[in-house]
Amino acid sequence: MTREEVLDSVNENVENKNLVKHMLAVEAIMRALAKRLGEDEEEWGLTGLLHDIDVELTAGDMSSYSKLGADLAKELGASESMAHAILCHNEAHGVSRETKLDKALYCADPLTGLITAAALVRPDKKLAGLEAKSVLKRFKEKSFAAGAGREPISQCSELGLGLDEFVELGLEAMKGIADDLGL
Numbered sequence: 001m002t003r004e005e006v007l008d009s010v011n012e013n014v015e016n017k018n019l020v021k022h023m024l025a026v027e028a029i030m031r032a033l034a035k036r037l038g039e040d041e042e043e044w045g046l047t048g049l050l051h052d053i054d055v056e057l058t059a060g061d062m063s064s065y066s067k068l069g070a071d072l073a074k075e076l077g078a079s080e081s082m083a084h085a086i087l088c089h090n091e092a093h094g095v096s097r098e099t100k101l102d103k104a105l106y107c108a109d110p111l112t113g114l115i116t117a118a119a120l121v122r123p124d125k126k127l128a129g130l131e132a133k134s135v136l137k138r139f140k141e142k143s144f145a146a147g148a149g150r151e152p153i154s155q156c157s158e159l160g161l162g163l164d165e166f167v168e169l170g171l172e173a174m175k176g177i178a179d180d181l182g183l
């Protein structure tokens with residue numbers, strides 16, 4: 001399974017380009033996390049890129065969302081551990097997060113939303129001038145980008161990362177693909 005094959009499949013299954021950008025952002029953060037933790041960057045990155053592949057196919061049906069995604073990922077050649085991380089990032093299945101990969105996907109997913117929202121309220125709507133301390137300030141404003149779950153983001157502690165470091169890492173990772181994200 002190559003990254004190109006994964007990206008093609010994501011684009012085939014997800015029409016909304018903002019959702020594809022979200023998956024690219026999660027991929028970037030997952031790669032940075034894997035590098036930081038000495039894990040497999042390709043495996044973690046592709047898990048991030050694949051994680052919402054079924055989001056439009058399941059159309060809000062939380063009982064199938066992520067289950068179908070895990071199946072599609074395996075069809076593409078993803079490992080069991082990648083499929084497990086995708087499955088358990090939807091809490092509706094009641095599958096517990098066991099591995100570091102499971103935990104990383106769970107906290108990286110909402111961080112992209114917080115960072116994207118923090119960029120979009122800037123006059124230039126760009127990531128380049130956004131600082132981690134601004135994102136951390138936004139983190140504490142509960143009503144700001146409320147969909148970006150603060151509790152899941154805080155679970156970075158399960159990976160041995162403090163919130164400050166996690167936000168910094170995530171922001172730098174997203175800045176690295178700012179053009180792809182249109183930010």
Ligand SMILES: [Fe+2]
Binds near residue numbers: 022026051052109
């Ligand atoms: Fe997601």
